[in-house]
Amino acid sequence: MFFTHLHSDHVIDYSNLLFGLWPTRRVDVFGPGEAGLPITPYPADRIVHPLFPGAPTPGIRGMTTKLFEAFAYNINVRIADEGRSDLTANVFPHEIGVAHDDYVPDIDLGVDASGATIESAAPPMEPVEIYPLDENGVRVTVILVQHAPVFPALAYRFDTPGGSVVFSGDTGPCDNVVRLAQGADYLVHEVIDVDSIADRISKMPNRDNIIKHLTESHTSPEDAGRVAARAGVSTLVLSHLVPGDSEIEEAKWEARAGAEFDGNVVCGVDLDQFALSRHE
DSSP: OBOSOOOHHHHTTHHHHHHHHOOSSOEEEEEEOOOOSOOOOSSTTOOOOOSSTTSSSOOHHHHHHHHHHHTHHHHHHHHHHHOOOOGGGGEEEEEEEOOBTTBOOSEEOOSOOOSSSHHHHSOSOOOEEEEOOOTTSOEEEEEEOOOTTSOSOEEEEEEETTEEEEEOOSOSSOHHHHHHTTTOSEEEEEEEOHHHHHTTTTTOTTHHHHHHHHHHHSOOHHHHHHHHHHHTOSEEEEEEEESOSSSSOHHHHHHHHHTSOOSEEEEOOTTOOOOOOOOO
């Protein structure tokens, strides 16, 4: 399993995967490491006291441990009553991030970075191999992307004998995505239309906070097209559509990205499948 970041909409089904699958053999879970403090508030002069002060910004290992603890009764009763195996022994989290304070991630990206600012969240860097070539010829590399104040936020590249696929994760327009996606067959990139969101949240008390985050830490279809063009990918797949209720027609998403990218543009729909053709 590979997690790009720990916003709830990207991890909320983690427990379903763990307890629905109930793994009986090794499952490696790659995801963000601990973010560290402070968490940057908006506006900057707001005083915000983090909840759970003992571990306010855990990474994927802390999340996994707490999920197991929250489901302790379910786990113990199924082992005792149904004769199931200990699934916790088969789940191996690997935290990806940067060293800070007394924390050292399993995979240190080797850059000076934090979620404090847009600039510090994704400094220029080269992709880092986190999953060396396996028996199926699959290799995985990762890079930091700009989703501040959420940190670390990651993009992944999967190179296979049949081709290569890059997932941007949630990010604003980011040079690191261009570096990671060079020559890829598919770039799956998030897109947002902030204007379509602004009116519907106009009466929300935290409207300004939401608009600021959406504007700075997500990508318009035009910018996604520019990233794809600079990376020289073959196909751009638009994903994580906001708004995602078909308010914007698929053809309009594609046309906006296609105005900046000459390659193939596809607006992703749930359960879409894309084939990789083996290169000769």
